[in-house]
Amino acid sequence: MAREDIVVGLDIGTSKIAAIIGNTWQGDPEKIEIIGVGITPSEGLRKGVVVDIDLTTAAIRQAVEAAELMAGVEIGSVYAGIAGGHITGQTSHGLVAVSGEGHEIKQSDVERAINAAQAISIPVEREVLHIIPQGFVVDNQDGIKDPVGMSGIRLEAYVHIITGAVASAQNLLKSIYNAGISVEDIVLEPIASARAVLPKDEKWMGVVLVDMGGGTTDTVVYKDGALHHTAVLSLGGDHVTNDIAHYCKITPQEAERLKRHRGCALVDLVDQNDTIPISTVGGVRKPRYITRQDLAEIIQCRMEEFLSLIGQEIYKSQLLVPAGVVLTGGTALLDGLLELAEQTFPCPVRIGYPRPLKGLTEKVNSPIFSTGVGLVLYGAMERYSEPKRTFIKGTNVFEQILKRMKDWFQDYI
Ligand SMILES: Nc1ncnc2c1ncn2[C@@H]1O[C@H](COP(=O)(O)OP(=O)(O)OP(=O)(O)O)[C@@H](O)[C@H]1O
Ligand SMILES: [Mg+2]
Structure with missing residues (x-):
C-alpha cells in the first residue's frame, strides 16, 4: 500500500x-x-x-x-x-458585482463573494477555523450551490464561519x-x-447532529446540504458521572461503572424494586444499596438539562429539521436516552453509528x-x-x- x-x-x-x-x-x-x-x-x-x-x-x-x-x-x-x-459559529453574507464578459460568473467572482462574506470583526485572541459556503444568490435567485457559469449582475455568498x-x-x-x-x-x-x-439525504432535509462526549456536547444543524448552525457546550457524560458520585458519595470510578452498567436516563423504564449495592469510599463501612430508580432520577435530571440546552440551540438555528435529531458520541450509549430524547423533541430521534x-x-x-x-x-x-x-x-x-x-x-x- x-x-x-x-x-x-x-x-x-x-x-x-x-x-x-x-x-x-x-x-x-x-x-x-x-x-x-x-x-x-x-x-x-x-x-x-x-x-x-x-x-x-x-x-x-x-x-x-x-x-x-x-x-x-x-x-x-x-x-x-x-x-x-x-x-462559536456564525453565518455571514457577502455581495459583489459581476462585471466580466456577458456577466458570466467565474470562480474568481465566487472567491470574491466568499472573501466579502469573511469581512467580520474577529477579536485578536480568536482564529477562523473553518469557512464553509452554504449557498449563493444570483440576482435575487436563491438556493444556488454552484453559480460558476451562470449569468448575473449581483452575486451574494452565504458562509458559515x-x-x-x-x-x-x-x-x-x-x-x-x-x-x-x-x-x-x-x-x-x-x-x-x-x-x-x-447520510446525504438527511443533510438536505434538515437534521441536527449532537455529539455527546465526556466533556463536551457539540450540536450542528444541516439544511439544504450545508452546515447552518454550530454550538459546542462544555457539558458531557462526565457531569452525569460526577452527579452520581456526589449524590451516592462514591468514587468517580464507581460512579462511572454504575452509570454504564446500571444507569438509565428515564426513570419510567426501570423497575422500582431493583436495588444496586454500592461500595463505600475506602470500602470499610457496611455495604449500602440504592434503588435503580434513584440512580435513574439523578441521570434523568442532568440529561433533561442537556436536552433542553440542545433544544435551545435548535430553536436558535431557526431551521426546520424534518430528519430529526441524531445522537452520537459515548454518552449516546446511555440506556434510556433515546426514549427521553423522543419525549423531549417534537421530531424523530435516532442513535448515530459511524x-x-x-x-x-x-x-x-x-x-x-x-x-x-x-x-x-x-x-x-x-x-x-x-x-x-x-x-x-x-x-x-x-x-x-x-x-x-x-x-x-x-x-x-
Ligand atoms: N455504555 C455507556 N453508557 C453510558 N455512558 C457511556 C457508555 N460508554 C461511554 N459512555 C460515556 O461516554 C463519554 C465518553 O464519550 P466519548 O468517547 O465520545 O467522549 P470524548 O470524545 O472522549 O470526549 P469529548 O468529545 O467530550 O471531548 C463518557 O462520559 C462515558 O462515561
Ligand atoms: Mg468526542
Whole structure:
C-alpha cells in the first residue's frame, strides 16, 4: 500500500484518544478500509480543551503506536479534531458585482463573494477555523450551490464561519507535534462526526447532529446540504458521572461503572424494586444499596438539562429539521436516552453509528468512534480533492495550520 493512501484520524477527546488508520485506495470513498485502531484513556483535557500538554502528548503517542502496530504501518501525519466551549459559529453574507464578459460568473467572482462574506470583526485572541459556503444568490435567485457559469449582475455568498481560541488550537497542535507527528488539518469534531454518521439525504432535509462526549456536547444543524448552525457546550457524560458520585458519595470510578452498567436516563423504564449495592469510599463501612430508580432520577435530571440546552440551540438555528435529531458520541450509549430524547423533541430521534466501511469496521462500530471515523473520511476527501492543499510540516506548524484554515472549503456531503 502506498504511503499517500494512508489517512489517519486522531480524535483527542476528554475521555479517550482514538487514532484510526484508513487506507483510502486513491480516495475512492467506496473502498476506504480501516486498517488500524488505537485507543487510550485521555487525562490531559478538560471540557474538550488541552490543559496538560505532556499528558496529552503521552496518550497520543500510546494511541498512535497501538494503531500502527495493528496496521503494520508507520504514521507520519494526522487529521485532528478540535472542540471545546471556545468554539462559536456564525453565518455571514457577502455581495459583489459581476462585471466580466456577458456577466458570466467565474470562480474568481465566487472567491470574491466568499472573501466579502469573511469581512467580520474577529477579536485578536480568536482564529477562523473553518469557512464553509452554504449557498449563493444570483440576482435575487436563491438556493444556488454552484453559480460558476451562470449569468448575473449581483452575486451574494452565504458562509458559515467557525472561530475558536488561538491558544486552545495551539495547545492541541503542540501536543500532537510533541508526539513527533505532523498535522494535515484540524477539523471541528462535530463536522467530522457528521461525515461519518449522517447520510446525504438527511443533510438536505434538515437534521441536527449532537455529539455527546465526556466533556463536551457539540450540536450542528444541516439544511439544504450545508452546515447552518454550530454550538459546542462544555457539558458531557462526565457531569452525569460526577452527579452520581456526589449524590451516592462514591468514587468517580464507581460512579462511572454504575452509570454504564446500571444507569438509565428515564426513570419510567426501570423497575422500582431493583436495588444496586454500592461500595463505600475506602470500602470499610457496611455495604449500602440504592434503588435503580434513584440512580435513574439523578441521570434523568442532568440529561433533561442537556436536552433542553440542545433544544435551545435548535430553536436558535431557526431551521426546520424534518430528519430529526441524531445522537452520537459515548454518552449516546446511555440506556434510556433515546426514549427521553423522543419525549423531549417534537421530531424523530435516532442513535448515530459511524457508517460501515471496509476492513476492521467492527472495531469502530460505536458512537464513541464517530469523530475518529469521520476524520478519516474527511481526510480522504480532502487529500484527493482539487485544488490540492500543501502538506504541512516543519517548525512553524501553528502558523501554517492556522493560516491554511482561513482558506474556505466545501463541506462535501
Ligand atoms: N455504555 C455507556 N453508557 C453510558 N455512558 C457511556 C457508555 N460508554 C461511554 N459512555 C460515556 O461516554 C463519554 C465518553 O464519550 P466519548 O468517547 O465520545 O467522549 P470524548 O470524545 O472522549 O470526549 P469529548 O468529545 O467530550 O471531548 C463518557 O462520559 C462515558 O462515561
Ligand atoms: Mg468526542
